[in-house]
Amino acid sequence: MNRYPIPATERRTENSVLNSRFIATVAPVFSVDEARLFVSRIKTEFPDASHHVPAYIIGFGPSVISHCSDDGEPAGTAGRPALAVLSGSGFGDIAVVVTRYFGGTKLGTGGLVRAYGDAVRQVLTDLPSAEKIPTYTILVASPYAWFDRLQTLIRNHSGKMLEQDFAADITLTIQLPVETFAAFQISLMDATHGTLQAVIISIEDSILPIDPI
Numbered sequence: 001m002n003r004y005p006i007p008a009t010e011r012r013t014e015n016s017v018l019n020s021r022f023i024a025t026v027a028p029v030f031s032v033d034e035a036r037l038f039v040s041r042i043k044t045e046f047p048d049a050s051h052h053v054p055a056y057i058i059g060f061g062p063s064v065i066s067h068c069s070d071d072g073e074p075a076g077t078a079g080r081p082a083l084a085v086l087s088g089s090g091f092g093d094i095a096v097v098v099t100r101y102f103g104g105t106k107l108g109t110g111g112l113v114r115a116y117g118d119a120v121r122q123v124l125t126d127l128p129s130a131e132k133i134p135t136y137t138i139l140v141a142s143p144y145a146w147f148d149r150l151q152t153l154i155r156n157h158s159g160k161m162l163e164q165d166f167a168a169d170i171t172l173t174i175q176l177p178v179e180t181f182a183a184f185q186i187s188l189m190d191a192t193h194g195t196l197q198a199v200i201i202s203i204e205d206s207i208l209p210i211d212p213i
Contacts, residue, residue: 003179004060006093008128008209015122017115019103023049024123028130029095032058032065042097050102053116055082060092060132073100077112085120093132096120134178135206137162138198140188141171149191157184174198175206 010027025042029035035056043052055068066087068079082098098119107115142150147170154161154172157180163173176184181200188196 002061003131003133003177004092005129006091006132006207008130011123011127013119013123015119016103017111017118018105018107020105020107020115021099021101021103022115022119023099023101024096024119025099026094026096026120026123026127028093029056029058030093032056032067035067035095038095039097042099046099046101048101049099051078051098051100053078053082053098053100054095055079055086055120056095057083057086057091058093064092073112073116074109077109078116081113081117082120085117085124089124091124091127091129096123131208132205133208135175135204136178136181136200137202137204138174138176138181138200139171140174140196140198141169142192142196143169146192146196150188153184153187153191157181157187159184173201178203 007026007028010025012023012025014021014023023046027038029038035058039052039054046052051071051073053069053071053073056066058065066083068083070076070078082096086094086096098116140150150172154174157176159174159176161172162175165171185198188198
């Protein structure tokens with residue numbers, strides 16, 4: 001598993017080209033089924049539109065599932081330009097549907113390629129980002145005297161406290177990026193003179209917001 005950027009939220013933009021309306025809706029999706037449900041939802045929302053051109057990428061990097069469709073537009077003029085923009089965006093786990101209301105004027109092959117590509121570029125402009133990152137959920141059982149020290153270690157290794165169980169000892173459930181776990185484990189043992197060690201209980205992908213620069 002690798003970390004990579006994904007859309008933080010669903011977003012929609014609209015523009016007009018020679019009286020045709022192009023409504024682009026983008027969203028994060030994490031499986032082919034989710035992408036298909038998203039496309040179906042957009043079609044239901046705009047049932048009288050002329051075309052609903054979908055494109056999506058599931059995964060990131062060299063191992064992805066991608067799909068596009070021209071949805072009745074001339075072959076190669078809609079889905080492929082939309083997918084090309086998605087592929088160059090740097091996002092993974094992303095789907096877009098460009099909904100077109102025909103305005104009475106034909107745009108021609110070149111005009112359609114530009115219109116669909118521009119619609120996707122517009123909806124991606126300043127799209128809020130999140131990050132999909134592999135994380136461990138870990139347990140640490142600690143005496144009360146080391147609680148403050150543990151909180152500092154968690155913060156210093158980009159961890160997140162999930163649960164705290166106060167009994168004879170404190171049992172902490174912590175979410176930690178996989179890439180920082182080894183360093184956290186070493187720091188934990190150093191800080192507690194080899195007394196404490198974290199136990200991994202699960203691994204999963206987590207979605208973390210990316211702070212704007």
